Amino acid sequence: MKKLASLFLLIFVFSTTAQAQKWGYFNSEFVLSKMPEYQQAQAEFDQLAQGWMEEINAMNEEVERMRSEYRAEEILLTDEMKKERLAAIEEKASAAREEQKKIFGFEGLMFLKRQELIKPVQDQVFEAVEKVCRSKRLQMMIDKSSDGMALVYTDPRHDYTDYVLEQLGLGDPNDVIDNERYQNK
Known part of the structure; x- marks a missing residue:
C-alpha cells in the first residue's frame, strides 16, 4: 500500500511538472541527523x-x-x-x-512522549522547508527519506479540496474559494 502511494505521488509530481510547476525534494532524516536538538x-x-x-x-x-x-x-x-x-x-x-x-x-x-520531544524539532524543519519553498518559488517539496516519499509542503494555491467538496455537494455555501489570497505569499 505504501509503495502504491509512493507511485501515485511520483505520477502526480511528474504530471504537475509538465504544467511548469516547480518542485523539489529533501531528506528529512539527513537534516534531522544534523540537528543537535533532535x-x-x-x-x-x-x-x-x-x-x-x-x-x-x-x-x-x-x-x-x-x-x-x-x-x-x-x-x-x-x-x-x-x-x-x-x-x-x-x-x-x-x-x-x-x-x-x-x-x-x-x-x-x-x-x-515522542510527540512532546520530537514534534517541536520537526516543526522547525517544516518551517524551514516552507521558507525555502517560498524563497525558491516551489509549489511542492517532497521528503525522500527512507520511510518513503511524502509531500511536506504544497503551495496552498494548488489545493483543490474545496472544489472537490463542492463537486460532491459537500461544500459550505458560505465558503468562498479564494486562491488569489495565496498569490503574494
Whole structure:
C-alpha cells in the first residue's frame, strides 16, 4: 500500500511538472541527523523507552516466576489455594498487559512522549522547508527519506479540496474559494 502511494505521488509530481510547476525534494532524516536538538530529544526518548521496556519485562518475569512456583507447588495445594493462586497470577498478568497497553499502545505514553520531544524539532524543519519553498518559488517539496516519499509542503494555491467538496455537494455555501489570497505569499 505504501509503495502504491509512493507511485501515485511520483505520477502526480511528474504530471504537475509538465504544467511548469516547480518542485523539489529533501531528506528529512539527513537534516534531522544534523540537528543537535533532535539528537538530544531522540536520546531522551530512547532512555525513557528503555526504562519502560525494563518495567514491562520485570512485570512479565514476575508473572512467569509466580506460574513456575504454582506448578512446583500445585500438587501440595488445596483446590481453594489453587484458585487463589491462579487468580493472583491472572491479576498480575492482566496488570502487566494493561501497563504495556498504556505505555506502548496506540496513543500511549510512548506515542505522547515522542510527540512532546520530537514534534517541536520537526516543526522547525517544516518551517524551514516552507521558507525555502517560498524563497525558491516551489509549489511542492517532497521528503525522500527512507520511510518513503511524502509531500511536506504544497503551495496552498494548488489545493483543490474545496472544489472537490463542492463537486460532491459537500461544500459550505458560505465558503468562498479564494486562491488569489495565496498569490503574494
